[in-house]
Amino acid sequence: MTERRKTTLWQLLGFACLPVAALWVSVEIVLSICWLPSPQAGVPPAFAVVVKPHPYRVYAYKSGRTEKAGDGVYNSVGFRDREFAEQKPPHTIRIICLGGSTTYSLGATSNSVTYPAYLQRFLRQRYAGAPFDIEVINAGHPVYSSLEPLILFQTRVLDFSPDVAILMTGVNDLWEALKYATFSSDYSHSRHTLGPLRPAVWEHSRLLSLLLARATSPFNPYRPNPDRNLVHLTHQPWYDTAPSHTLTIPLREAKCAETVGRNALSFVAVARGNNVIPVIATETFGPQYEVFAEALERSNETLRTIASSQSVVLVDVARAMPWNAEQYFDAVHLRDGSETYGRMGKLFADALAKAGVIEQAARNLNRGASVH
Amino acid sequence: MKRLSDISLSRKLAFSCAAVVLAWVLVEIELLVWGWVASGESGPQFPLLYQAHPYRAYAPVPNRVDRAREARFNSFGLRGPEIALQKPPNTIRVVCLGGSTTFGNSASSNTRTYPARMERLLREHYREAPFRIEVINAGVGFYSSLESLIDFETRLLDLSPGVAVVHHGINDGWFMLPRGDFRSDYSHARRTFGPPTRKWWLYSPLLSRLFGRQLGTNLYVPNPNPSLVSMIFTPPDIADRVNRRPRSQLEPPMVAAFERNLRNFISVARANGIIPVLSTQSFIDDTSAGGHWIGAVRRLNAVTLDVAVRESVDAIDFARFLPWNPDDYDDVCHLKDTPGGLGRQAEIFARGLIEGRVLERAWEQQPARSGKKR
Numbered sequence: 001m002t003e004r005r006k007t008t009l010w011q012l013l014g015f016a017c018l019p020v021a022a023l024w025v026s027v028e029i030v031l032s033i034c035w036l037p038s039p040q041a042g043v044p045p046a047f048a049v050v051v052k053p054h055p056y057r058v059y060a061y062k063s064g065r066t067e068k069a070g071d072g073v074y075n076s077v078g079f080r081d082r083e084f085a086e087q088k089p090p091h092t093i094r095i096i097c098l099g100g101s102t103t104y105s106l107g108a109t110s111n112s113v114t115y116p117a118y119l120q121r122f123l124r125q126r127y128a129g130a131p132f133d134i135e136v137i138n139a140g141h142p143v144y145s146s147l148e149p150l151i152l153f154q155t156r157v158l159d160f161s162p163d164v165a166i167l168m169t170g171v172n173d174l175w176e177a178l179k180y181a182t183f184s185s186d187y188s189h190s191r192h193t194l195g196p197l198r199p200a201v202w203e204h205s206r207l208l209s210l211l212l213a214r215a216t217s218p219f220n221p222y223r224p225n226p227d228r229n230l231v232h233l234t235h236q237p238w239y240d241t242a243p244s245h246t247l248t249i250p251l252r253e254a255k256c257a258e259t260v261g262r263n264a265l266s267f268v269a270v271a272r273g274n275n276v277i278p279v280i281a282t283e284t285f286g287p288q289y290e291v292f293a294e295a296l297e298r299s300n301e302t303l304r305t306i307a308s309s310q311s312v313v314l315v316d317v318a319r320a321m322p323w324n325a326e327q328y329f330d331a332v333h334l335r336d337g338s339e340t341y342g343r344m345g346k347l348f349a350d351a352l353a354k355a356g357v358i359e360q361a362a363r364n365l366n367r368g369a370s371v372h
Numbered sequence: 373m374k375r376l377s378d379i380s381l382s383r384k385l386a387f388s389c390a391a392v393v394l395a396w397v398l399v400e401i402e403l404l405v406w407g408w409v410a411s412g413e414s415g416p417q418f419p420l421l422y423q424a425h426p427y428r429a430y431a432p433v434p435n436r437v438d439r440a441r442e443a444r445f446n447s448f449g450l451r452g453p454e455i456a457l458q459k460p461p462n463t464i465r466v467v468c469l470g471g472s473t474t475f476g477n478s479a480s481s482n483t484r485t486y487p488a489r490m491e492r493l494l495r496e497h498y499r500e501a502p503f504r505i506e507v508i509n510a511g512v513g514f515y516s517s518l519e520s521l522i523d524f525e526t527r528l529l530d531l532s533p534g535v536a537v538v539h540h541g542i543n544d545g546w547f548m549l550p551r552g553d554f555r556s557d558y559s560h561a562r563r564t565f566g567p568p569t570r571k572w573w574l575y576s577p578l579l580s581r582l583f584g585r586q587l588g589t590n591l592y593v594p595n596p597n598p599s600l601v602s603m604i605f606t607p608p609d610i611a612d613r614v615n616r617r618p619r620s621q622l623e624p625p626m627v628a629a630f631e632r633n634l635r636n637f638i639s640v641a642r643a644n645g646i647i648p649v650l651s652t653q654s655f656i657d658d659t660s661a662g663g664h665w666i667g668a669v670r671r672l673n674a675v676t677l678d679v680a681v682r683e684s685v686d687a688i689d690f691a692r693f694l695p696w697n698p699d700d701y702d703d704v705c706h707l708k709d710t711p712g713g714l715g716r717q718a719e720i721f722a723r724g725l726i727e728g729r730v731l732e733r734a735w736e737q738q739p740a741r742s743g744k745k746r
Contacts, residue, residue, distance in 0.1 A: 055429040055562040056522065151427060151522060154636045155557035186526035191426035193564040234426075266525045266640045273639030274632075 031206040045218045048197045057148040058234050059194035081138045088161040093361045095136045098149035099168040103140025106333045118345025145172040146263035163361040168281035170299040177256030185259045253295040261302040281315040286323040286331035313355040403577035428519045430565030442481045452509045459532040464734050466507045469520040470539035474511025477706040489718030516543040517633040534734035541653040545668035548626040549618040556629040618664045634679045650680045652691040656704040688724035
């Protein structure tokens with residue numbers, strides 16, 4: 001009879017770990033047999049193909065990309081628009097539309113039916129016999145608040161020698177003010193540069209992807225999370241129910257409106273300093289989220305005050321196109337069509353014509369003031 | 373008992389290797405424990421004084437201390453004493469924007485930077501005035517005119533400054549001279565802050581101590597002067613590109629971008645009732661090495677002075693008053709922490725503000741002279 005060998009601590013630990021590891025491996029094997037990768041595996045979400053991080057404005061569009069058939073097509077500058085010459089052609093009035101997804105025209109099924117595209121069509125019709133051409137450029141980027149268009153305007157758009165710049169903003173700033181426990185007016189409390197566009201290491205495990213389903217990214221090969229979009233990938237996690245809220249809702253609304261006003265004022269100053277005619281526009285929010293709608297109205301009121309005090313043309317979209325279920329497909333965005341984005345384009349065209357913006361830009365052209 | 377000669381060679385080798393590996397592991401464990409004990413409860417940390425910022429690529433971490441330079445960041449991440457967001461009544465705030473020459477790379481404490489020294493000089497000069505003066509150091513190492521402009525618009529305006537002094541040119545040249553693409557938004561060179569990739573062997577405390585003394589990513593022997601360069605510029609390291617074959621001179625779009633940043637700064641300052649002040653920078657004369665850098669800095673200085681004249685803005689021609697010299701400068705552009713170095717810089721800026729009656733004008737255009745936020 002052989003003597004029984006004494007088991008060491010290391011052997012005990014080894015034996016304890018072995019079944020766990022074996023169980024994990026077997027579960028992974030079983031899952032790999034019965035849970036095939038998602039049909040979307042390896043196919044990144046549509047937006048992820050066309051975006052890249054930017055050191056000064058969170059993200060930018062890659063040049064010359066198409067988001068999906070018929071939707072956003074980006075030119076060599078990275079704007080959702082047709083190709084245009086960086087050097088402005090002679091006798092041309094160039095209008096740049098800055099803003100977030102409402103300017104980008106989320107919901108519009110092609111570049112030619114966005115609000116800037118309609119605006120160009122209406123203005124060209126109206127000034128058909130004029131000795132100048134009119135070019136409208138869509139520089140809208142979804143998720144951009146009032147801050148990114150200001151940075152985009154002064155670091156890139158000015159290179160294109162615009163004569164008129166339209167800033168439509170307000171909605172995306174609500175996010176920064178209302179969803180976080182703290183507030184910093186440079187939005188460093190809420191924003192971050194676009195994160196990596198690939199799954200985290202743990203997401204390559206089927207078991208972990210199953211167990212941590214709520215935390216998966218849109219790039220998860222087994223359980224891609226379609227709800228995590230560009231908003232999530234450019235924001236810190238938000239905790240709108242956190243008990244540590246240090247700011248009351250009215251104070252948040254006030255800070256939001258103050259920040260939007262400050263950025264709009266800087267936009268006006270930079271525009272005028274570069275012989276560009278500034279135009280400000282308000283935005284609309286549906287009644288679905290009362291707090292957001294009230295906060296936006298406060299920001300809109302600030303924009304109206306700035307427009308009045310600075311003698312800037314205001315296009316009051318919030319009043320001219322209030323939310324209704326027929327025209328808006330969610331709380332903010334218009335449905336595709338001539339009755340929606342077409343109407344918005346017409347609203348801007350009428351406002352610019354009524355205020356004599358195009359005539360003033362034409363006079364500036366003649367004086368050579370817009371040659372930068 | 374077995375004699376040594378009875379043991380096979382392969383076994384001898386195996387035992388020797390095992391002994392070496394065991395010794396290594398023991399030393400690693402010992403050093404690891406020592407490192408944790410020596411660095412307190414938090415364990416060893418990278419000496420990161422900066423963090424990623426969504427709009428300025430990077431920013432100082434609030435309330436952090438840079439012991440290498442005795443620089444203390446306040447709760448706003450500014451090098452200086454704590455300040456209130458709401459400007460105190462009857463106070464004129466002067467914000468100094470710039471890169472490391474404003475931050476005070478060679479200043480041995482917060483009180484010896486040029487903004488801190490200038491505050492003392494101005495307070496002494498205006499001791500009978502009805503207003504108090506607060507000078508804020510908003511300089512951040514490697515910031516260009518673009519980052520300072522964004523910082524000004526998105527944060528510093530909230531501090532209700534009455535005067536804003538811009539001291540830029542060298543770092544913009546740093547973006548422009550390297551060969552390759554140039555983009556006017558500087559995105560060709562800048563990347564959002566992120567620690568450089570750590571080499572695998574730097575996970576070993578022993579190898580880190582033996583071979584990694586100068587590396588910024590060394591966790592166990594922290595580099596007292598960690599380089600920001602690899603963390604904020606797109607690879608390959610821009611410094612390499614500069615050193616290899618820089619452009620011989622600036623091209624028109626580069627000059628236009630710098631000019632545009634200055635003009636935008638002036639527009640935003642004026643729209644907010646702030647008096648803008650521009651200034652030039654000094655750089656070592658590298659003519660013998662090709663003169664690329666001094667040529668670029670001189671060109672950008674000329675742009676600064678030209679913009680100041682065209683926009684009727686106060687300008688301080690610092691490069692003329694204190695050109696580079698080996699007695700007062702620590703390196704190619706940073707002044708020594710001496711009366712003739714940073715002390716003289718503060719005197720030149722203070723004199724510029726006094727002779728231009730900038731503070732009197734700022735006081736006259738204070739909205740209610742009560743410190744009410746604009």
